[in-house]
Amino acid sequence: MSEHPPIRTFHPRRGRMSTRHHDAHVALWPAYGITVTDGDREPLDLPDLFGRSAPVVLEIGFGMGDLTAAMAAAEPERDFLGVEVHTPGIGNLLALVGEAGLTNVRVAHGDAMQLVHRLAPGALDAVHVFFPDPWPKARHHKRRLISPGNVALLRDRLREGGRLHCATDWPDYAEAMRETLEADPALRHAANGRDGRPQTKFERRGTLAGRPITDLIYVRA
Numbered sequence: 772m773s774e775h776p777p778i779r780t781f782h783p784r785r786g787r788m789s790t791r792h793h794d795a796h797v798a799l800w801p802a803y804g805i806t807v808t809d810g811d812r813e814p815l816d817l818p819d820l821f822g823r824s825a826p827v828v829l830e831i832g833f834g835m836g837d838l839t840a841a842m843a844a845a846e847p848e849r850d851f852l853g854v855e856v857h858t859p860g861i862g863n864l865l866a867l868v869g870e871a872g873l874t875n876v877r878v879a880h881g882d883a884m885q886l887v888h889r890l891a892p893g894a895l896d897a898v899h900v901f902f903p904d905p906w907p908k909a910r911h912h913k914r915r916l917i918s919p920g921n922v923a924l925l926r927d928r929l930r931e932g933g934r935l936h937c938a939t940d941w942p943d944y945a946e947a948m949r950e951t952l953e954a955d956p957a958l959r960h961a962a963n964g965r966d967g968r969p970q971t972k973f974e975r976r977g978t979l980a981g982r983p984i985t986d987l988i989y990v991r992a
């Protein structure tokens with residue numbers, strides 16, 4: 772029996788890559804890049820991917836990757852797996868990784884939830900979902916990334932005590948996120964507030980527009 776096509780949490784869009792992004796892509800994609808294909812369930816072995824056994828942070832929808840690169844530079848003892856669908860963001864993160872000589876970042880291109888399916892239960896130390904697309908219209912709410920089904924899958928891939936850190940600048944999405952996270956039977960509320968999270972580009976936009984920022988941090992029981 773064939774699976775239903777996944778509900779998209781993003782508009783497919785390809786931007787132009789600058790020469791800097793293109794050069795970084797040519798140089799680093801073979802070693803640091805992962806193509807995520809819909810329906811591919813081939814297990815992804817994280818120690819094999821990073822060449823060592825270290826705690827792994829998954830960042831979903833890293834945008835231009837500034838924060839991923841900054842966190843990876845600040846925490847060389849952890850590995851960072853970023854996943855994004857937006858092509859210029861992929862090129863930019865690869866360029867930042869090359870310029871800073873980071874070895875603890877891998878860059879996945881495609882749908883985050885398709886990637887998460889390929890990870891082993893308990894494989895992740897943390898999941899970061901910072902300023903996911905808000906899909907403000909009610910008829911689009913089903914596209915929001917923080918949904919009960921996605922949260923259950925993300926929680927399954929976290930180790931015991933691993934953290935799911937979500938942030939948004941949309942008050943009604945914040946409320947829906949809180950309800951969804953609270954309803955998950957194996958997540959416990961740990962903290963509110965940035966908790967060391969640097970500011971992101973979309974957060975700055977939200978703050979400039981006068982929207983409040985909500986951070987929600989839950990741990991897997």
Ligand SMILES: C[S@@+](CC[C@H](N)C(=O)[O-])C[C@H]1O[C@@H](n2cnc3c(N)ncnc32)[C@H](O)[C@@H]1O
Nearest residue numbers: 780781832834855856882883901902971972973
């Ligand atoms: C509003 S932006 C936030 C970017 C960044 N986290 C920040 O705070 O500046 C959301 C990003 O999530 C990406 N995205 C949405 N759904 C995704 C998915 N299923 N898999 C990977 N990336 C996704 C979008 O392409 C977009 O770049």
